[in-house]
Amino acid sequence: MKDPITFLKLLKNTLTCLLGLAGLLLLITGILLPGLAQRPAKIPSASAASAPKKTESVRPQNQLWQPPKTDSIPKISEIELIRYGKELIAHTADYLGPKGTVMQISNGMNCQNCHLDAGTKIMGNNYAAVFSTYPKFRARSGTEETIIKRISDCFERSLNGTKPDSASKEMTAMIAYMKWLGKDTPKGIVPKGTGLEKLAYLDRAADPKNGQIIYKAKCESCHGVNGEGIPNPEKGSYIYPPLWGKNSYNDGAGLYRLSSFAGYVVNNMPFGASYENRLLTEKEAWDLAAFVNSQPRPHKDQKNDWVDLTKKPIDFPFAPYADEFTEKQHKLGPFKAIADAKKERK
Numbered sequence: 581m582k583d584p585i586t587f588l589k590l591l592k593n594t595l596t597c598l599l600g601l602a603g604l605l606l607l608i609t610g611i612l613l614p615g616l617a618q619r620p621a622k623i624p625s626a627s628a629a630s631a632p633k634k635t636e637s638v639r640p641q642n643q644l645w646q647p648p649k650t651d652s653i654p655k656i657s658e659i660e661l662i663r664y665g666k667e668l669i670a671h672t673a674d675y676l677g678p679k680g681t682v683m684q685i686s687n688g689m690n691c692q693n694c695h696l697d698a699g700t701k702i703m704g705n706n707y708a709a710v711f712s713t714y715p716k717f718r719a720r721s722g723t724e725e726t727i728i729k730r731i732s733d734c735f736e737r738s739l740n741g742t743k744p745d746s747a748s749k750e751m752t753a754m755i756a757y758m759k760w761l762g763k764d765t766p767k768g769i770v771p772k773g774t775g776l777e778k779l780a781y782l783d784r785a786a787d788p789k790n791g792q793i794i795y796k797a798k799c800e801s802c803h804g805v806n807g808e809g810i811p812n813p814e815k816g817s818y819i820y821p822p823l824w825g826k827n828s829y830n831d832g833a834g835l836y837r838l839s840s841f842a843g844y845v846v847n848n849m850p851f852g853a854s855y856e857n858r859l860l861t862e863k864e865a866w867d868l869a870a871f872v873n874s875q876p877r878p879h880k881d882q883k884n885d886w887v888d889l890t891k892k893p894i895d896f897p898f899a900p901y902a903d904e905f906t907e908k909q910h911k912l913g914p915f916k917a918i919a920d921a922k923k924e925r926k
């Protein structure tokens with residue numbers, strides 16, 4: 581080392597290098613040590629006790645109290661939400677009807693009027709596949725729909741009302757209930773007996789006149805001469821819900837389509853009927869649908885529905901259509917001819 585300057589430079593470089601290394605070491609221990617500290621405390625063993633202590637500042641942690649993990653807190657609120665959700669489905673009007681105790685946003689009907697036994701009845705429009713199939717694309721809106729959107733639709737159409745806020749306790753509770761109902765349904769699966777039965781089309785048009793005769797004989801006693809139902813005025817709800825008129829579902833609701841109405845009543849009406857024990861023939865169900873859905877009811881603006889006309893259901897009673905059949909035939913049938921023509925186009 582003849583040149584003192586070169587020597588100093590070398591010394592400086594070595595020092596920087598060492599400092600760098602020390603920094604790196606600190607960084608590594610900084611990352612590793614806290615990780616080590618979080619490892620589950622081990623039961624002290626003789627060897628651990630006799631192991632050489634590193635420094636005096638390392639304090640034993642193994643006997644200290646460990647706070648429980650927050651995710652193990654029982655979700656009582658979830659249970660309450662599910663129960664409240666069921667209550668809202670069964671007695672909607674008590675909470676959300678014209679004299680509702682929480683909000684006044686619907687027409688006095690209950691979700692349960694159409695989703696029987698709080699959405700659990702076989703072919704009674706149950707909710708078995710809601711949680712397993714949503715979000716999903718629906719042709720009516722032409723968008724991917726969430727459960728919130730689907731529930732909102734029934735508020736605005738079937739209950740001819742206003743949707744509750746998507747973040748409200750009520751919306752959250754109904755979803756929690758549907759989630760619970762569908763907890764054993766695997767994702768993407770629609771179990772047998774879900775929703776409404778799709779009936780075979782008649783080879784004639786549905787007949788409102790014949791429907792009226794059956795209505796008088798089998799429905800009027802509960803749903804009234806004018807389809808007005810039997811109200812419970814004190815509560816703003818119904819003992820027997822209306823089938824038409826100002827407090828009924830509007831013309832944008834699912835039941836306004838003949839196939840849905842027929843599928844609903846054939847397995848569920850007169851009250852007491854079931855999938856196992858029908859009280860109507862399918863022909864009677866179609867004719868009843870034609871009669872009831874030819875009566876006056878609230879109107880809903882539907883200009884944004886079914887933008888893709890090829891996806892419009894064949895029994896949707898409002899033009900325009902992707903085919904040449906009349907509005908009347910799309911309302912009352914015969915539907916088989918329309919269905920066959922649709923198949924041929926494909």
Ligand code: HEC
Binds near residue numbers: 840
């Ligand atoms: C007037 C009858 C009626 C009432 C009242 C009604 N709905 Fe519906 N709802 C229907 C029909 C019809 C369908 C569509 C069934 C089908 O096409 O298979 C439906 C579908 C649904 C679906 C989608 C089911 C699925 O599997 O895709 C949900 C969720 C729903 N309704 C929630 C509600 C809620 C919540 C209420 C009360 C706020 C309510 N409905 C009130 C008739 C009704």
Ligand code: HEC
Binds near residue numbers: 690798819823
């Ligand atoms: C014994 C009384 C009774 C008779 C008879 C009866 N219903 Fe009902 N109907 C009910 C009740 C009760 C509900 C609501 C069910 C619930 O909330 O659990 C209902 C609901 C309905 C609904 C869905 C809700 C609505 O108001 O739109 C339709 C549609 C319906 N009935 C059609 C009919 C038809 C058609 C007949 C005749 C074949 C008929 N019902 C006979 C008692 C009756």
